[in-house]
Amino acid sequence: MFDAPGQLWWQHAVIYQVYPRSFQDTNNDGIGDLNGVLQRLDYLSETLGVDAIWLSPFYPSPDADFGYDITDFKAVDPRLGTLETFDALLSEIHARRMKLIIDLIVTYTSDQHPWFVEARRSRQSAKRDWYMWASPKQSGAPPNNWQSAFGGSGWELDATTGQYYYHSFTKHQPDLNWRNPEVREAMLDVARFWLARGVDGFRIDAAHWILKDPDLRDNPPNTAPRSPVARALGEYDSQLHLYDKGHSDCHEVFRAYRQLIDSYSTADQPRFAVGEIHIFDWQEWVKFYGERLDELHMPYNFGLVGAAWQPEVVRGVVEGMERALPAGAWGNYVLGNHDEPRLASRLGAEQARLATLLLLTLRGTPTLYYGDEIGMLNGEFTPDQIRDPWGKNNPLFGRDPARTPMQWDASPNGGFCAEGVAAWLPANPDYATRNVEAQLADPRSMLNFTRHLLRLRQNSRTLQQGAYRTLEGAPQGCYAYYRTTAGERLVVALNFNGREQVLPLPSGGRVLISTHMDRGGRTERELRLRAHEGCLIALG
Numbered sequence: 001m002f003d004a005p006g007q008l009w010w011q012h013a014v015i016y017q018v019y020p021r022s023f024q025d026t027n028n029d030g031i032g033d034l035n036g037v038l039q040r041l042d043y044l045s046e047t048l049g050v051d052a053i054w055l056s057p058f059y060p061s062p063d064a065d066f067g068y069d070i071t072d073f074k075a076v077d078p079r080l081g082t083l084e085t086f087d088a089l090l091s092e093i094h095a096r097r098m099k100l101i102i103d104l105i106v107t108y109t110s111d112q113h114p115w116f117v118e119a120r121r122s123r124q125s126a127k128r129d130w131y132m133w134a135s136p137k138q139s140g141a142p143p144n145n146w147q148s149a150f151g152g153s154g155w156e157l158d159a160t161t162g163q164y165y166y167h168s169f170t171k172h173q174p175d176l177n178w179r180n181p182e183v184r185e186a187m188l189d190v191a192r193f194w195l196a197r198g199v200d201g202f203r204i205d206a207a208h209w210i211l212k213d214p215d216l217r218d219n220p221p222n223t224a225p226r227s228p229v230a231r232a233l234g235e236y237d238s239q240l241h242l243y244d245k246g247h248s249d250c251h252e253v254f255r256a257y258r259q260l261i262d263s264y265s266t267a268d269q270p271r272f273a274v275g276e277i278h279i280f281d282w283q284e285w286v287k288f289y290g291e292r293l294d295e296l297h298m299p300y301n302f303g304l305v306g307a308a309w310q311p312e313v314v315r316g317v318v319e320g321m322e323r324a325l326p327a328g329a330w331g332n333y334v335l336g337n338h339d340e341p342r343l344a345s346r347l348g349a350e351q352a353r354l355a356t357l358l359l360l361t362l363r364g365t366p367t368l369y370y371g372d373e374i375g376m377l378n379g380e381f382t383p384d385q386i387r388d389p390w391g392k393n394n395p396l397f398g399r400d401p402a403r404t405p406m407q408w409d410a411s412p413n414g415g416f417c418a419e420g421v422a423a424w425l426p427a428n429p430d431y432a433t434r435n436v437e438a439q440l441a442d443p444r445s446m447l448n449f450t451r452h453l454l455r456l457r458q459n460s461r462t463l464q465q466g467a468y469r470t471l472e473g474a475p476q477g478c479y480a481y482y483r484t485t486a487g488e489r490l491v492v493a494l495n496f497n498g499r500e501q502v503l504p505l506p507s508g509g510r511v512l513i514s515t516h517m518d519r520g521g522r523t524e525r526e527l528r529l530r531a532h533e534g535c536l537i538a539l540g
Helices: 034-039 041-048 083-095 114-119 181-197 234-238 250-264 282-289 311-324 343-347 349-361 389-393 436-440 446-458 461-465
Strands: 015-018 052-055 099-105 155-158 163-166 201-205 272-275 332-334 365-369 467-470 478-485 488-495 501-504 509-514 521-523 526-529 534-539
Touching: 034 041, 034 083, 041 083, 041 436, 041 446, 083 099, 083 181, 099 181, 099 272, 181 250, 201 250, 250 272, 250 282, 282 311, 311 467, 311 478, 343 349, 349 365, 349 446, 349 488, 349 534, 436 446, 446 461, 446 509, 461 478, 461 488, 478 501, 488 526, 526 534
Parallel strands: 015 052, 015 365, 052 099, 099 201, 201 272, 332 365
Antiparallel strands: 155 163, 467 478, 478 488, 488 534, 501 526, 509 521, 509 534
């Protein structure tokens, strides 16, 4: 592996997101568990070759939002394991020279968390101010027009105390009041707990929802056209969300988190934080790095997730981030996660390969979502099989399709759980042919393409550290760019078209990989890109 002197691990790593409920079940209850992740570590470290694992929530939860509604921030859900299981998993991840990032849920708790159970007992409760409470208007209506991201009002009336509490997501996830110093200290202590156990970093969930307008002003109506890179959210898009999230005070909170994380960092183990920031205005997005790069190490960049899959739009996302990054800041890219439709379903199998080549060759840290390396597709469900609360409210926005069990082999349930066990979500029926085992045996499979590309990246100083520059003059329907260091020039050429295109190159070169996995060797100063083909070329 190429050693990147001067780079912190998260700047050259490829991060792989594991949604543990859906990765591997080892105790025959149909729910993936931490032992399942442990069992599959060799696949991640050796077969695939990623550098870091982002582990989605594994905390005790009533499953109103499947792991994100938490009743204990310092424990492991008994269905998924124990703290001892977690420690064993972390130890084995480190033994393989990988890193572990865990989800840090900061905006809300479960309504069954002891804090909220106490808070709703009475208006005089010692924990009352730990959450966002407000009295009804004279009409009895909610205090303002803020909405839940999952649809409907974000306010829920508590009959016992006659006040509303606010929830950015489901009514079973009441938002914490981060203006209360006791809340701030309690949540920072959660981070201390996991840092002391040895985790390498956090993915901070719903980061910019953490603080709202203290005056609870109404959001204005949204009359502007939707950004070409933002996913449509239905009714939620009817407002400009100026006051129900992203208040400027949140930057103080992220500085506090950064100071805490830095205090646990050592030369041997630098710690890291990335935030879930759904902001598509680059000037607002970069603020989460901090004026002195003293907040998040990276805000997640979701610009490619909802982007229209057209070369000029994709190029605009890349160039927009490159222009916006402050000096010394490090960028990143994402193409899929547990909240978004599957990459291969959004783009199709051929373009999913093109997108993977893009993701793993741009300047910045890439995050891969489990199963995308084999081209997993969205699952399909009958109404009674839907688990996601968002999907129950509006099937158009359901997230279950991207959370189906990992497809390991052709055995029942795709090898996720034993025969005769009902998985928490049904496996996609194509598991018999689309699975890890089958694709390892096919030299041109999506999995082997991804593996080959990962190894190229791991052994390339240019792909890990090199500069980015757009290659001008690409034919219509194509996007091409340079990655360069003092000793090497690489070109990435992507044909979004369904027909052959000819790309002029500044010199001849050597094809390192094609998305079709059927060519290499020399190419002259004209590169013939077949339909939907992408190539990585070393010039000279």
